[in-house]
Amino acid sequence: MYDLVLKGKFLTGGKLIEGSIGVSDGKILRVSTGELKGEETIQIGRGKVILPGLIDVHVHLRDFDQRKKETVETGTMAAVHGGITTVFDMPNTQPPVLDVKTFERRKALFERTAYADYALSFLIRNNCGDAVKAGADFYKIFMGASTGGVFSEDFEGDYSCAPGIVSVHAEDTEIIAQNPERPPEAEIRAIKRALNAAEKLRKPLNICHVSTADGIWAILQRNLPWVSFEVTPHHLFLTRKDFEGNPLLKVYPPLRDEKHRRALWENFSRIPLIASDHAPHTPEDKESGAAGIPGLETEVALLLDAVNRGMLELSDIVEKMHTNPVKIFGIMNKGLEVGKDADFTVVDLKREWTVKPDDFYTKAKWSPWEGRKLKGKVVITLLRGRIVMEEDEILEKPQGVRINAGKGSA
Numbered sequence: 397m398y399d400l401v402l403k404g405k406f407l408t409g410g411k412l413i414e415g416s417i418g419v420s421d422g423k424i425l426r427v428s429t430g431e432l433k434g435e436e437t438i439q440i441g442r443g444k445v446i447l448p449g450l451i452d453v454h455v456h457l458r459d460f461d462q463r464k465k466e467t468v469e470t471g472t473m474a475a476v477h478g479g480i481t482t483v484f485d486m487p488n489t490q491p492p493v494l495d496v497k498t499f500e501r502r503k504a505l506f507e508r509t510a511y512a513d514y515a516l517s518f519l520i521r522n523n524c525g526d527a528v529k530a531g532a533d534f535y536k537i538f539m540g541a542s543t544g545g546v547f548s549e550d551f552e553g554d555y556s557c558a559p560g561i562v563s564v565h566a567e568d569t570e571i572i573a574q575n576p577e578r579p580p581e582a583e584i585r586a587i588k589r590a591l592n593a594a595e596k597l598r599k600p601l602n603i604c605h606v607s608t609a610d611g612i613w614a615i616l617q618r619n620l621p622w623v624s625f626e627v628t629p630h631h632l633f634l635t636r637k638d639f640e641g642n643p644l645l646k647v648y649p650p651l652r653d654e655k656h657r658r659a660l661w662e663n664f665s666r667i668p669l670i671a672s673d674h675a676p677h678t679p680e681d682k683e684s685g686a687a688g689i690p691g692l693e694t695e696v697a698l699l700l701d702a703v704n705r706g707m708l709e710l711s712d713i714v715e716k717m718h719t720n721p722v723k724i725f726g727i728m729n730k731g732l733e734v735g736k737d738a739d740f741t742v743v744d745l746k747r748e749w750t751v752k753p754d755d756f757y758t759k760a761k762w763s764p765w766e767g768r769k770l771k772g773k774v775v776i777t778l779l780r781g782r783i784v785m786e787e788d789e790i791l792e793k794p795q796g797v798r799i800n801a802g803k804g805s806a
């Protein structure tokens with residue numbers, strides 16, 4: 397007898413099957429095509445599919461001195477609302493996570509207030525000694541200035557001494573300084589430099605939010621097995637034209653011309669990770685030029701809508717937001733397998749709804765997709781065997797825990 401049995405359609409090995417998942421003590425104990433008995437049974441109805449809990453490897457949850465923009469509490473509520481069961485927190489906070497003391501403070505904050513499970517990061521800039529002491533789940537390096545302004549002056553040195561997998565924001569400092577609009581060359585040059593270092597050092601590197609045709613081509617051509625990369629939904633679905641019509645869409649790296657967007661889709665099957673780069677700001681900060689778009693509560697729905705339009709498969713979402721994040725970042729306790737955490741994202745592919753930022757849990761109550769009608773919605777989120785979100789309502793208290801990360805293999 398299991399604590400909980402989840403019955404319905406689920407994806408396994410790329411195929412949709414009807415069956416039951418037996419859960420006890422928050423772990424998956426059995427995945428079966430037959431009937432299982434549980435103290436509690438949740439029957440997932442027709443038209444809905446049980447996906448493994450989706451993971452967003454790139455979110456900015458602010459907090460600390462920027463509680464007006466977002467807190468760990470509101471940001472992780474937004475995550476479970478959007479169907480994300482694990483978030484990777486970025487360290488360019490105010491103050492930034494550059495030392496052990498700030499890392500410990502961040503850790504304590506997540507332990508108290510996170511609604512989703514989480515990975516903790518550490519910002520590297522000539523401080524590898526502290527990075528080793530902190531022992532984060534992943535490390536972040538900015539090659540050029542972004543929100544927070546802290547960037548590495550010696551990328552190769554910082555990357556070579558990082559004690560684990562590095563996520564890099566690749567935009568070239570010099571080009572940015574001369575061209576504040578951040579042309580494609582800023583990203584392309586930085587990506588090439590990062591690839592050169594990766595080829596030489598042969599250690600795990602994840603290139604964040606790739607947005608240019610030449611950028612993605614360079615990565616794919618080099619094809620280094622220890623290098624992964626992310627693409628955001630906004631770079632997949634929006635272009636510079638959208639930004640020209642709406643200054644709120646300022647983001648780093650910026651929205652690009654159609655040819656870049658097309659290149660991302662042409663290589664869609666080879667994109668390892670989709671991540672939101674959720675970057676909440678207040679309306680006042682946006683007005684004074686802050687870069688970033690909130691994304692946690694729209695990303696999965698946008699991808700489901702695209703499934704309905706024949707642009708991708710449901711299994712692509714699982715691959716890029718569950719299977720690959722688990723593999724690349726070496727997450728030991730996640731995966732749709734016996735013994736792993738019972739995290740699930742239940743989606744209704746047929747549900748039609750309209751994006752209303754007023755209904756968001758993030759403090760950034762605006763969206764590039766405001767008013768957009770989407771077909772496909774996250775209806776239930778389960779974290780370690782408990783329903784934490786159902787039909788837009790957050791049901792439990794914060795109970796997110798830190799992931800069990802290996803070293804990451806990219």
Ligand SMILES: [Zn+2]
Nearest residue numbers: 454456486673
């Ligand atoms: Zn970011």
